[in-house]
Amino acid sequence: MLRFVVALQAEAHPLVGRFGMAAVSEAPFPVYRSEEAWLIVSGHGKAASAAATAYLHLMAGGALGRAWLNVGLGGHSQRKLGEGVLAHKISDAASGASWYPQLVIDSPGPTVPVLSVERVEEEYAPPWVYESEAAGFFPTACRFSVAELVHVYKVISDNPDATLSRRMSSRAVEAAIASNLDRIEAFARGLTDLARELEALAAEPPGYPEALERWSFTAAQQLRLRRLLRRLAALDPASSRDPAYLESLFDGARAEREVLRSLEARLAVIPIRLPPPGAAADDLR
Amino acid sequence: MIYVEEEILAHPRTLQIQSRFPDAEVVPCSRYSEIFNRRAQHFRLQKRRPSLILARKHRSFVQEAPAGFGVKGARSFTFSHMHNCIYDCRYCFLQGMYRSAHYVVFINYEDYQWAIEERLRSLPNGSAWFFSGYDCDSLALEPVTRFAASFVPFFARFPAAFLELRTKSTQIKSLLDMEAPPNVIVAFSFTPAEVAASVEHLTPSVDRRIRAMKKLQERGWRLGLRFDPLIYDEGFREQYRRLYEQVFGAVRVESLHSVSLGPFHLPGGLFRNMARLYPESPLFAAPLDETGGQVGYRRDLEEEMMGFCREELLRHIPPEIFCPGLSALPAAHAAEAASPLGEAAM
Numbered sequence: 001m002l003r004f005v006v007a008l009q010a011e012a013h014p015l016v017g018r019f020g021m022a023a024v025s026e027a028p029f030p031v032y033r034s035e036e037a038w039l040i041v042s043g044h045g046k047a048a049s050a051a052a053t054a055y056l057h058l059m060a061g062g063a064l065g066r067a068w069l070n071v072g073l074g075g076h077s078q079r080k081l082g083e084g085v086l087a088h089k090i091s092d093a094a095s096g097a098s099w100y101p102q103l104v105i106d107s108p109g110p111t112v113p114v115l116s117v118e119r120v121e122e123e124y125a126p127p128w129v130y131e132s133e134a135a136g137f138f139p140t141a142c143r144f145s146v147a148e149l150v151h152v153y154k155v156i157s158d159n160p161d162a163t164l165s166r167r168m169s170s171r172a173v174e175a176a177i178a179s180n181l182d183r184i185e186a187f188a189r190g191l192t193d194l195a196r197e198l199e200a201l202a203a204e205p206p207g208y209p210e211a212l213e214r215w216s217f218t219a220a221q222q223l224r225l226r227r228l229l230r231r232l233a234a235l236d237p238a239s240s241r242d243p244a245y246l247e248s249l250f251d252g253a254r255a256e257r258e259v260l261r262s263l264e265a266r267l268a269v270i271p272i273r274l275p276p277p278g279a280a281a282d283d284l285r
Numbered sequence: 286m287i288y289v290e291e292e293i294l295a296h297p298r299t300l301q302i303q304s305r306f307p308d309a310e311v312v313p314c315s316r317y318s319e320i321f322n323r324r325a326q327h328f329r330l331q332k333r334r335p336s337l338i339l340a341r342k343h344r345s346f347v348q349e350a351p352a353g354f355g356v357k358g359a360r361s362f363t364f365s366h367m368h369n370c371i372y373d374c375r376y377c378f379l380q381g382m383y384r385s386a387h388y389v390v391f392i393n394y395e396d397y398q399w400a401i402e403e404r405l406r407s408l409p410n411g412s413a414w415f416f417s418g419y420d421c422d423s424l425a426l427e428p429v430t431r432f433a434a435s436f437v438p439f440f441a442r443f444p445a446a447f448l449e450l451r452t453k454s455t456q457i458k459s460l461l462d463m464e465a466p467p468n469v470i471v472a473f474s475f476t477p478a479e480v481a482a483s484v485e486h487l488t489p490s491v492d493r494r495i496r497a498m499k500k501l502q503e504r505g506w507r508l509g510l511r512f513d514p515l516i517y518d519e520g521f522r523e524q525y526r527r528l529y530e531q532v533f534g535a536v537r538v539e540s541l542h543s544v545s546l547g548p549f550h551l552p553g554g555l556f557r558n559m560a561r562l563y564p565e566s567p568l569f570a571a572p573l574d575e576t577g578g579q580v581g582y583r584r585d586l587e588e589e590m591m592g593f594c595r596e597e598l599l600r601h602i603p604p605e606i607f608c609p610g611l612s613a614l615p616a617a618h619a620a621e622a623a624s625p626l627g628e629a630a631m
Contacts, residue, residue, distance in 0.1 A: 088286060088312050100312070100320045103286070104334040111286070111310055142325040149330075194330055201329070201564060234570035271519040272571050274483035 001192045001199075003060060003068045004039040005053050005137050010173035011072055012041050018181050029055055036192070046092070046116050046136030053140040065198040067191035068141040068150045071184060073168075073176065074114065074131035075158030077124035084180040085129060086187075087114040087152035092135035094118055099138045102147040105190040108183035114152060129154050146198070149191055155180050205229035207246040215256045228263040235270045286310045288320050288338040288387075298392040298431075299339050305429050306337070316340070321368070321385045329562045331386035332373060337429075342391035346400035350416065355610055356447075356543075360413040362404060366391050366432050367421035372453060373486035375568050376514055379420065381555030388426065394435045402443075411445045418451030418472075425454040434459040441466035449509060449611075455489045455497040465506040470542045472509030472611075473498055475532065477524035480516045484568055491528065495535045502540040510536070511611065512598070513547030515590045517571055517582055525594050533601040544602050545611035546594050548587050556580040 002019075006012050009030065015021070021032035021039055029052045030041040038060045042052030049070070060066075079085065088111040091098045103111065115128040116135030124130055134152045141150040155176045157168060168176075177184075208229050211217070217225055233240040240246070249266055253259040287309045293299045294313060303311060314320055317340035347364045355361025368389040369379055391397075405411045417423045417436070427433055433450060437460065440448040449470045460471065476484070478491045489497075498508055510532065518524060551559070553575050560569040572583045581587055599607065 088310065089314075098314070098319060100288070100314070100323075102326060102331060104330050113312070146325045146327040146330065147323065148327055150325075198327065198330070201562070205564075230564055231570040234565055234567050237565070268572075272517055272567065273520075274480055274516070274518045274567055276479075277482045277486075 001066055001195045002037040002188055003053075003056055003066055003141075004037060004188075005042055005049060005056065005068065005070045005133070005141070006039065007042055007044055007049065007072050007133050008170075008173060009041055010170035011177050012039055013174050014178040014181050015039055015071065015184070018185055025059070031056065031059060033060070037188075042133065042137075045118070045132050046134075048136070049133035050136035050140040053137050053144075057141075057144045065145055065195055065202070066149065067188065067195045068137075068145055069184070069188055069191065070134060070137040070141075070152045071177065072131060072133055072152075072154055073157035073173065074129035074154035075121065075124055076112070076129050076156050077127050077160060079110075079112075079129075079156045079159060081156055081159060081162055082176055082179055083156045084109040084183055085112045085154055085156065086110070087112065087129070087134060087138075087154070089113040090116065090134045090138050090152060091128075092116050095135075097135070097139075099135075099142070100147070101138065101151050103151070104148050105187070105194065108153065108180075108187035112154075114154065124160070129156070130158075145195075149195055149198075151187070151191065153180070153184055153187070205233045206240050207232075207243075207250075210243075210246070211250065211259060214250070215253075215259060217256045221256050221260065224260055225263070228260065228267060231267055232263065232270075235267065235272065286312060286336045288312050288314050288317065288336060290314060290317055290340050293339060293341050293392055296341075296392055298394070301431075302337075302339060302390065302392070302429055309337075314338075317389055321387055321389055322383050324384070326384040328380055328384055328386050335369070335371075335386040335388060338387050338389045340389055340391055341393050342396065346397045347404055347415070350414075353610060355416070356414050356608065357610060359447075360408060361416065362401075362413060363416045363419055364397055364401070365417065365420035366394065366397060366430065366436075367426065369420070370422050371425045372422060372488045374453075374488065375484040375486070375559075375563060375566050376516065376549060376551075378551055378555050378559075380562055381551065381558035388421075390426070390430055394432070398436070398439050401439075401446075405443055405446055411443060413445075414447045414449065415440070416449045416451065418449070422452050422454055423450035424452040424456045424460075424471075427454070427456040427459055431459065434463075437463060437466060437469050440469055444468055451509075451511065453485065453488045453494060455493050457497050457501055460501060460506060461504055465501075465504055467507065470507050470509045471498075471501055472511050472543075474511045474513055475528060476512070476514075476516050477518075477521075477528040478531075479520070479524055480518060484516065484566075491531065495532060498532075498536050502536060506540070507542045508536065508540050509542050509611070510544040511547070512594060513545060514549035515546060515587075515594055516549060516568070517586060517590060521590060522593055526597055529597055529601055538602055538606070541602065541606055543606050543608040543611055544598060545608050546591060546598065548581055548591060550579050550581040553578050553580050 016032045019034050019037040021034040024033050025031045032039040040052045040056040042049045086107045113128045114134045121130045249262050291313045317338045347362045350361035447468045451472045453474050574583050
């Protein structure tokens, strides 16, 4: 459900540890995974970040609608070293293009605009976070998910008083990310919950896979079957999740058409009752 | 979070709206279409926490209403100062039309008013109807937008023109603070309390809407009733009968300009988008048919509901104020009129 993209190996280590990931490949990008998360180390720059994002999407199975988080370091003219911030706008300094991550859960920190630059900046004229990956990561990840599930979290490593990132040891980079791990984890889990909600919306209705295994529906019949089972799930959610109930509907049907007719007959006698507020029928969360 | 187009960052109405949200982060953007309705967005997820977007509208301020809609014998137009709604009505076509749930407010009211005035000057007698409240609720965000506070006095200058504000809101303070012009109709939408509680999320209760109508009635405002869309439940007869008794027990017929009924109809494409967003909703699992590209209740069911509700309604009102043509604007027209793509192309 969760996909991390980071630029440096040292940024990866705290996340790999926190999410219990193990290495699964070293080239062309180092990739780690656990039951709940995948992580890829992209290297520096927006092109590398875009390539790694696409690579991870495919390597992780190509499922759409997953939660994606770019974690890294950035410079800012005013913010304190070590502070974690979330991007509410990402601009590409080279092209001028902008993107807007859509925040629908609590932010793990202040939200800021992020400017992706090609070279290291020493003067942070507008008070944005300066970094190098977000403009590659964000639009690429949005091809595989929705903007509500794709975010960029940066830890301030440089400001006018200190340019740590260029002198930073791996250990210091790890420490900067590690000091933000609780916030990152809470936010990542929130995004994962949203991704699960999306997955539930797209799920096949109860009884559909079983019916396909048992009979040979034509493509048109499959569409009809799916529609009928969805209606059944919406109008009589408890029964539709009961295998014995579904079995009773299918029982005795010798052909696909009889299955569909049996479902239609059942739907025709279910009374239409709009659920009272707060009832589970209109709530997948 | 409030997104604001850079060109209107210093506009007085922008500043006034921003001042209502002193803690909100202001994010400048070039055009609202950079944020609103982008391809990779999800309406249902965004509806959990929609943002306000302040924008300037550049064209298509006023649209001609489609044939068959409006007041018989009069030219009818629609206009929208806002896209999307703070309410969350499961039957609303906006869910199927936009990928974004953010509220876009176009702050250049004066340009709308100029366009309306121009239309009026081009018409013989300057007589026409203007309908607000299809891509949004006319009053729900009134304390923030001051839309009615700006447009009601404007219409008061054109006595031959009529404005309909369509709403489920109880935000009527700005109306109560001014004289009621005879050419402005405040039309309240209703479904029965049980239906409203089930599918009209975040809206004021039927009771509160009726109380708001009573206050307006006492101040001389002309009112409208829109029982629209009619929503089926196995108890619909009893539910609609009770609703009519409740409404007409409080609202005097003499205060009413018009009453309308509208069936539940949606263009097929929008319906399918909505059903994908809320597959668990019994509303979309009811016996529905698609005819001529429009999805609605099965014809026999629709005729039964329309017939029953019309008959019951006419027990309470004289037929002269029953105006079926004021039922819902076909959503396909609204979708076309409100398309942000045209704006984005500017």
